[in-house]
Amino acid sequence: TLWCFIKIIFIRELFHSFQFRQDCFLGQNKIRKSQNSGTGSGKINKNVFRVSKEIETEWSDFCKLLVCSTVKFGLPVLKMALMNSLKAMRKDVKILLKPYYWVNILLSISFICAKKLPYVCEFVFSFLESKCEIDSRESEILFFLMIVIMIRTRKAGSVNMISYLSSSFMYTKIANIILWFYVDFKMGSLYLILFTLVGLLLPEPTYSGPENIVYFRTLLALDDEVERDKRITWLVCFYTAWNPGCVNFAPVFAQISAQYDLDNLKFGKIDVGRYPEAAEKYAINDSSISKQLPTIILFQNGKPVMRRPTFDTKNTLIKFVFTEENVKAAFDLNNLYKNCKSNPLSKTKKKQEKKPTVDGRLCTYHGGNG
Incomplete structure (x- = not known):
């Protein structure tokens, strides 16, 4: 509603500005005619100054009106949206404290953390030449994972953080399986065992609140x-x-x-x-x-x-x-x-x-x- 109100004001003021610019153009034509006829030379500067002053005043009033309307109507809307966001965030944080979510988050970021954290990458990938660097093939897998997650979460109608995470866990863990197997077969096997155990022992929590x-x-x-x-x-x-x-x-x-x-x-x-x-x-x-x-x-x-x-x-x-x-x-x-x-x-x-x-x-x- 606020955005529509601002657009209406902007279009109206733009139309008025166009009218003033047209008046200015007509005034300049009159001035040229008067110059050609040799009359009205003393009124040239006054006419130009008057028209430009009117345009400046009109735009100044428009800017003041736009700022006042934004402050008057926008701040309560912004405050309400901020309160709703904080309320939803508190609710999401409480849900994220459940073991299912933080364990799956750790599994989803395990490969990137192992590759990029100092000392960890040197210990885990000690047998590689580029211990703490992601090569081109690994980058391709990660970019493909991002595209798949965006498509699937959009199709699933995910609208909050919890639904985004729930929709992406399966794809991120499968990508991690591929990445770990690409680096080392033993590490891939170990990750696959963890993936299976977490799926069996930590099912996704269901809603347990009141309902009628x-x-x-x-x-x-x-x-x-x-x-x-x-x-x-x-x-x-x-x-x-x-x-x-x-x-x-x-x-x-x-x-x-x-x-x-x-x-x-x-x-x-x-x-x-x-x-x-x-x-x-x-x-x-x-x-x-x-x-x-x-x-x-x-x-x-x-x-x-x-x-x-x-x-x-x-x-x-x-x-x-x-x-x-x-x-x-x-x-x-x-x-x-x-x-x-x-x-x-x-x-x-x-x-x-x-x-x-x-x-x-x-x-x-x-x-x-x-």
Whole structure:
């Protein structure tokens, strides 16, 4: 909003400046005509000075307005963005203290550290002539690794430090295996053993915080639950267990469900990898190259009314970044929460772990009061 405001002011002032420059040009033409006719020679300097003074004053006012608007509107936005960044950084640092992350970081940078740290490189690579230098082949492997990581993290929809690291660990460790084997077979074998042990003993930690999510086991269970009480608004996430974007979004959706859950505002998930009929019904591409995973659909009065990602008028998929702020803004969750809270259901539902659907199939409830 601030950037659009600044651009509008800039375009307006640029237009005014163009008008003044045009007036200056016309004034100069008049001066030339008066010079040719032999009249008005005493007014030449005054006209030029007047027009240039007006341009200078106009641009001075524009600069003052630009600075004032930036200070007035930009500082609160900058302060808010800085606070959000610090909050997210503190959260990421707490997660990085878990053994899985710092052990994998050490494995990912092991070769570069062994090559570039003084004394370490002389001890580890004592049998090489260039002990502490990276040769051309090793540089090619490292540059190729950087390109692969950038492509894969972009495709996975990584939006924070933790998701970037999780997406890159596998590629960095494979590159380190190649580099260690390239230098020495014994060192490569030792690194491969460490790589295998870490993968077996330190799996990636999953989200263990609060959540209020209904996990639907069948498409029929989802349809029955959505249509059973049309006063309840449902926000349902269609996901697969193997998609990196879905894995990265899982803790975000869990936190949102814990924050906004009400008796008439519920959150659900269904695995379209296990139940492809759900993907087929709601037109979700569940292939390995799909850009529609995850997909969130908002149900009101038993019908889908909004979804992300969505399509434009040309049936082209509009990319959507699944961050907590984007999801809240796209579905207007704050106002939706207020509306649902101001119109509660007449009967409070009892807490229960499992509830049978019409055909006897089950949908599992996790937490909350659903």
